Amino acid sequence: MTYIVKPKFHHPSLPKNALGYTHRDYEGAISTLCAGCGHDSISGAIITACFELAIAPHRVAKLSGIGCSSKTPTYFLGQSHGFNSVHGRMPSVLTGANLANRDLIYLGVSGDGDSASIGLGQFAHALRRGIDMVYIVENNGVYGLTKGQFSATADRGSKSKRGVVNTDSSIDLVAMALQLGATFVARSFSGDKAQLVPLIKAAIEHKGAAFIDVISPCVAFNNHAGSTRSFDYVREHNIAVNKLDFLTGRDPITVDYAPGSLEIVEQHDGSRIALRKLAPNYDPHDRLRAMNYLQESAAAGEIVTGLLYVEDEADDLHENLNTVATPLNALGEKELCPGSAALDKINAGLR
Amino acid sequence: MPLQSVNDFVVRFANVNGSGSASANELFARSVLRMGIPVAPRNIFPSNIQGLPTWYEVRISEAGHRGARGGGTDLMVAMNPQTWAKDVASVVPGGYLFYDSTRPIPASQFRDDITVIGVPLTAICNREYTDPRQRQLFKNIIYLGALSALLDMDVKAIEKLIGEQFKGKDKLIAPNVHALHLGRDYATMNLECPIGLRLKACDKVGDRIFVEGNSAAALGAVYGGATVCAWYPITPSSSLAEAFGRHCARYRVDPETKANKFAIVQAEDELASIGMVIGAAWNGARAFTATSGPGISLMQEFIGLAYFAEIPSVIVDVQRAGPSTGMPTRTQQCDVAICAYASHGDTKHVLLLPEDPAEAFEFTAQAFDLADRLQTPVFVLTDLDIGMNNHLCRPLTWDDSRTYDRGKVMSAEDLEAGKEFGRYLDVDADGIPYRTYPGTHPKRGSFFTRGTSRDRFAKYTEEGDAYVDNMQRLLRKFETAKRLVPAPVRHDAAKPTRHGVIYYGSTSPAMDEARDLLESAGHHVNTLRVRAFPFAQDVVDFITEHDFVLVVEQNRDAQLRMLLSNECNLDPMKLVPILHYDGTPITARFSAGAIGDHLNALKVTPLRKVGS
Structure with a gap:
């Protein structure tokens, strides 16, 4: 971590987004993570994504569990309300928050210990329910804060810094998310900002449960030879199925449009993602094929990255519960209390 | 014959x-x-x-x-x-x-x-x-x-x-x-x-209603403005959440759009239920869960978070006989202690103790005001006897001029006007700080909610002084709670006496009758029905003015008695436990008999035993 406090003033010509905010308005407190931590790159990608989408920072609620990854919401979107909840239980807190006010953007940040070990149940059920959220797992395969124990996403046969070999099978959260019904499923790498930023933007604009597994090497405990989550290993084994160019309704400029290799994905809110296909015949709209492709690649020792699956017209929990358009937290006694006349009738029915 | x-x-x-x-x-x-x-x-x-x-x-x-x-x-x-x-x-x-x-x-x-x-x-x-x-x-x-x-x-x-x-x-x-x-x-x-x-027809029912406690409590949640209910099925509380769904379908559907002014989620477990309640309450909705003892055990960590991070949350615990799976369809008052001190670390929680469905309705509605005002978890402790049986009780009432007390919430206007906002700042010396809902103001009022220690402005710190300062404020807040919770109900005997009886919750109907039985047997006792924790000064005064106070309850370990001696700094010898915990509802004859035996043993009025 650094101890140098950033100056508050900035250059007057700093670029502004559509809302008039600068990049700096999306930053948070100084990170206390280790220098070079992949998680800080993810925070940076979140900041860039929100800046580029011109989201009002206070309209985002950022929630996390416990662990290194869960500390990161302090380091981005300083004008947003944040909630560092309990270990493995961010999804339920986020679900409740989302029910209370459907108008905010919900960003859940978790880690592999938080989501795949202690919180596997809540991870699964939040995706099942289709909560409108972006759920990012900063996946390093290791417990950082408690100094280097394996997490449930650590690959079988990988070696810890102390030389211990993991004999347990690993959990692939992307495979689970596909099976559980998430309507936006992606994987990326903290070191690949060009891929990660558009993915986060697309996930934010996606209505429904969006899940991004971001492989994020732990420089302190999981960046050694024998680790399958080190920078070197991931760079060598990364296979991207597609590259995204993200297009919003506000800024409909495609970059690098090459007919035949581009697929435009239109999302519920009218925003569009341009997918540059790298893998031949990869269709991100086919859940079954995505699951197969993922398994085949894993068997071949490849880590698939990119947008693996998206359902363009997804439902979310509010739709399924048929809740009113007004956020529930804005309803008062006038809207909610049936009053004494109704109670008199209830009494009469109980005699 | x-x-x-x-x-x-x-x-x-x-x-x-x-x-x-x-x-x-x-x-x-x-x-x-x-x-x-x-x-x-x-x-x-x-x-x-x-x-x-x-x-x-x-x-x-x-x-x-x-x-x-x-x-x-x-x-x-x-x-x-x-x-x-x-x-x-x-x-x-x-x-x-x-x-x-x-x-x-x-x-x-x-x-x-x-x-x-x-x-x-x-x-x-x-x-x-x-x-x-x-x-x-x-x-x-x-x-x-x-x-x-x-x-x-x-x-x-x-x-x-x-x-x-x-x-x-x-x-x-x-x-x-x-x-x-x-x-x-x-x-x-x-x-x-x-x-x-x-059976001979008479006119003794009057305008009373016949209702289950779970249905009445659920109605209290509707009237109290709950919009989010997250729950996990568990006897004897399931019918409470289900009743909430039924009441909402009737009273909370927008007549024009047919959309719901409520959200009910059957969660994957009790941890998720309370997590959702906390998330919703953090975000400004009134939220509750209904559960029973095993659910309370599972919720411990989250309840500590809600206490420390000061998030209003309402938990209705329909108690059943524990420990462990215990007797799931038998009644007890055995969660008093675990709810009062739920979670690790130093915690204390507000408990409301209704005696019947009518009070279950009132207290559940009031629990939302108290939770918002005190920014803390509030437990409504009923039990299987109240919750799953039809009881004849007074009609439910609601004052239409009543508004919801949302507590100290800073609005966008307050923030815009430059009011100082410190999430854990005790501005009114009552231990209760101001909060803001997420998304209130573009530049002001945001803060980070956490279960870790922080200063008055919600900034993370492990400084001992800041930690102690915060913990002391939470105690001051608990003092404030004493003035807000339902007051105890006292009943004095026809003749002056130096003996008192304390009871609460579903013990009350049997105790009301036991009082008559005792009186007809020549035993005079003053009684006090405790309706909430923390205990108001009236409770302490009642105990100090009597030589002995018998505490009647439905658990093995005399849990309310423990709270009384613990929280009021009283000599435990003064508090005599009268316990009934076989899972069946306590009876009038048992209460009168056990109290009578004790009074006889004290050689106050050595009369014949009361009842059987």
């Missing part, structure tokens, strides 16, 4: 669960009510769907006693061969035994000191019906018909109720009325009717 009583006796139905007896038995209780006679029914049922013994006890009391009486059954309707011997044994001397006489039962299986009434129910059914399902279901109505003659009931009242019960399924009315008369006619023609126990 056979028992003689008008409008004051106990009928117990012994059935096999899953046999359709519950609705016939409830019909009996409601019919008595319709005759203007107060009843107090209690369902004693197994954790099972079909085949195990179940009992339904109806206490008939013109005097209006609402608690279980205790001391045996006056009329046993013995329909379950599995429990025959025990059921016969529980009849009071001089009492009555009603049974199905289709198959002969050896004389050794009966008793000489009770009146045995046989009706060939199975034979009547087999003669009348061919369908096995009908034979089973109508058997229940036939015994009800026979009882109507034996007890001299108003048959028109029963017919009217049947009509109401099957409204909308009208073709079922005539067959049920027919079955009722099959039983009634058999009894009139073949038995001596009425027996010594009789």
Whole structure:
């Protein structure tokens, strides 16, 4: 971590987004993570994504569990309300928050210990329910804060810094998310900002449960030879199925449009993602094929990255519960209390 | 000499669960009510769907006693061969035994000191019906018909109720009325009717209502403005969340858009339920969960977070007998201690202790105001006895001028006007800080909520002084709570006395009656019904002004007594535990007897023992 406090003033010509905010308005407190931590790159990608989408920072609620990854919401979107909840239980807190006010953007940040070990149940059920959220797992395969124990996403046969070999099978959260019904499923790498930023933007604009597994090497405990989550290993084994160019309704400029290799994905809110296909015949709209492709690649020792699956017209929990358009937290006694006349009738029915 | 009583006796139905007896038995209780006679029914049922013994006890009391009486059954309707011997044994001397006489039962299986009434129910059914399902279901109505003659009931009242019960399924009315008369006619023609126990129409029910505590508490949540309910099925609280759903479907659907002004999620477990409640409350909605003891155990970590991060949350705990799975369908007051101090670290929580469905309604609605005002978890502690039985209680009331107290919430206007915002700043010296909802203001009022230590401006810190400062403020807040929670209810004896009794929750109806029993036995006690934790000064004063205070409760370890001695700095020797914890509701006779024994032992009024 650094101890140098950033100056508050900035250059007057700093670029502004559509809302008039600068990049700096999306930053948070100084990170206390280790220098070079992949998680800080993810925070940076979140900041860039929100800046580029011109989201009002206070309209985002950022929630996390416990662990290194869960500390990161302090380091981005300083004008947003944040909630560092309990270990493995961010999804339920986020679900409740989302029910209370459907108008905010919900960003859940978790880690592999938080989501795949202690919180596997809540991870699964939040995706099942289709909560409108972006759920990012900063996946390093290791417990950082408690100094280097394996997490449930650590690959079988990988070696810890102390030389211990993991004999347990690993959990692939992307495979689970596909099976559980998430309507936006992606994987990326903290070191690949060009891929990660558009993915986060697309996930934010996606209505429904969006899940991004971001492989994020732990420089302190999981960046050694024998680790399958080190920078070197991931760079060598990364296979991207597609590259995204993200297009919003506000800024409909495609970059690098090459007919035949581009697929435009239109999302519920009218925003569009341009997918540059790298893998031949990869269709991100086919859940079954995505699951197969993922398994085949894993068997071949490849880590698939990119947008693996998206359902363009997804439902979310509010739709399924048929809740009113007004956020529930804005309803008062006038809207909610049936009053004494109704109670008199209830009494009469109980005699 | 056979028992003689008008409008004051106990009928117990012994059935096999899953046999359709519950609705016939409830019909009996409601019919008595319709005759203007107060009843107090209690369902004693197994954790099972079909085949195990179940009992339904109806206490008939013109005097209006609402608690279980205790001391045996006056009329046993013995329909379950599995429990025959025990059921016969529980009849009071001089009492009555009603049974199905289709198959002969050896004389050794009966008793000489009770009146045995046989009706060939199975034979009547087999003669009348061919369908096995009908034979089973109508058997229940036939015994009800026979009882109507034996007890001299108003048959028109029963017919009217049947009509109401099957409204909308009208073709079922005539067959049920027919079955009722099959039983009634058999009894009139073949038995001596009425027996010594009789029902005589009177006017003692008044405007009171007959309602289950779970349904009333759920209604309290609707009136109290709850919009988010997250729950996990667990006996005996499931019917509370389900009732909330039903009430909302009726009162919370926008008439124009047909959209719901509520969200109910059946979570994957109790951890998720309370997590959702906390998330919703953090974001400014009124949210609650309903659970029972095992759920409370699972929620511990989250409850500590809500306490420390100061997030309003309402938890209705419908208590059942623990520990572990314990007796899931039996009642107790055994979660008082775990709720009062839920979670690791130093925590204390607000508990509300309603005595019946009417208070369950009021306290649940009030819990949302208290949670918002105090920014902390608030527990409503009912139990299986209150929650899953119909109770006769005063009508529910609501003052239309009442507004929701959302507590100290800073608005966008406050922030814009430059009001200083520190999430954990005690500006009013009551220990309660201001909060903001997420998304309130673009530049001001955001903060990070966390379970870790922080300073007054919500900034993370592990500085000892800041931690202590915060923990002390939380204590000040708890002091403030004492002034806001429902006050205790005191009842002084006719004569001055140096002995007091403290009780709470579902113990109250039995205790109200026990007070009369004690008084008629010459024992005078002042009583105090505690309705909340933390304890108001009135509770401390009550204890200090008496030489001894008996604390009556339904758990093994005298949990409220423990809280009293712990929180009020009182000599535990002054507090005498009176405990009833076998899973059945505490009875008036038990309470009066146990209290009487203690007073006798203290040689205050060495009179005869009270009750049995």
